[in-house]
Amino acid sequence: IAGITQAPTSQILAAGRRMTLRCTQDMRHNAMYWYRQDLGLGLRLIHYSNTAGTTGKGEVPDGYSVSRANTDDFPLTLASAVPSQTSVYFCASSDWRTGEDNQPQHFGDGTRLSIL
Amino acid sequence: GESVGLHLPTLSVQEGDNSIINCAYSNSASDYFIWYKQESGKGPQFIIDIRSNMDKRQGQRVTVLLNKTVKHLSLQIAATQPGDSAVYFCAEIRMDSSYKLIFGSGTRLLVRP
Numbered sequence: 001i002a003g004i005t006q007a008p009t010s011q012i013l014a015a016g017r018r019m020t021l022r023c024t025q026d027m028r029h030n031a032m033y034w035y036r037q038d039l040g041l042g043l044r045l046i047h048y049s050n051t052a053g054t055t056g057k058g059e060v061p062d063g064y065s066v067s068r069a070n071t072d073d074f075p076l077t078l079a080s081a082v083p084s085q086t087s088v089y090f091c092a093s094s095d096w097r098t099g100e101d102n103q104p105q106h107f108g109d110g111t112r113l114s115i116l
Numbered sequence: 117g118e119s120v121g122l123h124l125p126t127l128s129v130q131e132g133d134n135s136i137i138n139c140a141y142s143n144s145a146s147d148y149f150i151w152y153k154q155e156s157g158k159g160p161q162f163i164i165d166i167r168s169n170m171d172k173r174q175g176q177r178v179t180v181l182l183n184k185t186v187k188h189l190s191l192q193i194a195a196t197q198p199g200d201s202a203v204y205f206c207a208e209i210r211m212d213s214s215y216k217l218i219f220g221s222g223t224r225l226l227v228r229p
Contacts, residue, residue, distance in 0.1 A: 004159075033217075042205060042219040043160070058216060090159050104150050105217060107159035 003027070004108035006091050012114045013081050021076045021111050023091030031096035032074035033058075033105060034066060036087040043090065049074055050096060081115045088112050128226045135196045137223050139189040139206035148209040150217070151180060151191045155202045163191070163204075193225075201227045 007022045025032065030051045035043040035058075045058030049068040063085060065077045074093075078085055089112075092105040129135045141149070147168040152160035166173045166180045166189075173180050179192040189206050203222045210218065 035219075042221040043217075044219075045216055048216060092159075104162045104165055106162065107152075109157070109159045 004091055004093055004106060006089075006108040006111050008111060009109070010112040010114075012116060015081055015083060015115055017081050019078045019081055019113070021078075021089055021091075021113070023074045023076070023108060024072050025074075025091075025093040025106075026072065027093060027095075027106070028071060029093035029095050029106075030071065031094045031105075032068065033092040033094075034064070034074070034076045035090045035092065036060065036085075037090060037110070038087050046076065046089075083115045086113060086115045125221075126224045126226065128228060129196050130228050131196060131198060133196055135191075135193040135200070135225060137191045137193075137204050137206075137225065139191075139220055141187050141189060141206075141208050143208065143210055144184070144187065146208040146210050149180070149182060149189050150207045150209075151178075151189075152205045152207065152219075153200075153202045154205065154222070160205060196225075196227050198227050198229060201225055 004025045013019050033048045034046040037043045044060050046060055046064050047058055047066040049055045052068050052071050055066050055068055068074055088110045090107050090110045092107045094105040095103045150165045151163040153163050154160045164175045164178050164180050166182050171182050177194045181190045193200055203224050205219050205222045207217045207219045
């Protein structure tokens, strides 16, 4: 079934450690996104990429980095994890074209990350 | 500041009744709106969308209404079923934000048997 695959599904991590969350999509969407979801705050955009080779900052980018080497993969890295980064992380993708009608974003099932 | 928000955090309805979930937005420049459903342990699932040149759009058992005059969005679910129990989010795309979704905080829909 086509869609978005995130890994790992959950992780407990010691503060100060480096962690990369993986995201792969097989829909050939050009745009990909990372969100975090915290209770009472909904989903907040961390970083995004409109096409392979380009990335941009979202609403809450500090402490996170991304790369987009190809169309399908969009990993999110926490260089030195802190407890405030405990959250559920969702990756999404969409078919986005400048000047054309917007299309909905499609989401993976998330990575539950706990920083101790 | 500008935001997308919901009037009710929790909505409880009887199975078979219609449900209405409301959402307010503050940026009149937004041109695309989406409703998502999120079940426990899952990612948001696309339900229905509407563009700003429309005021109503219907799907299977769902209808989205857009009132640009008062910046209000609603999701109507007909004949609500137990499987509709979830958290529902509205989201907007702002024309100047390069297709970055802004989400509301969500409404939990509980369906009573």
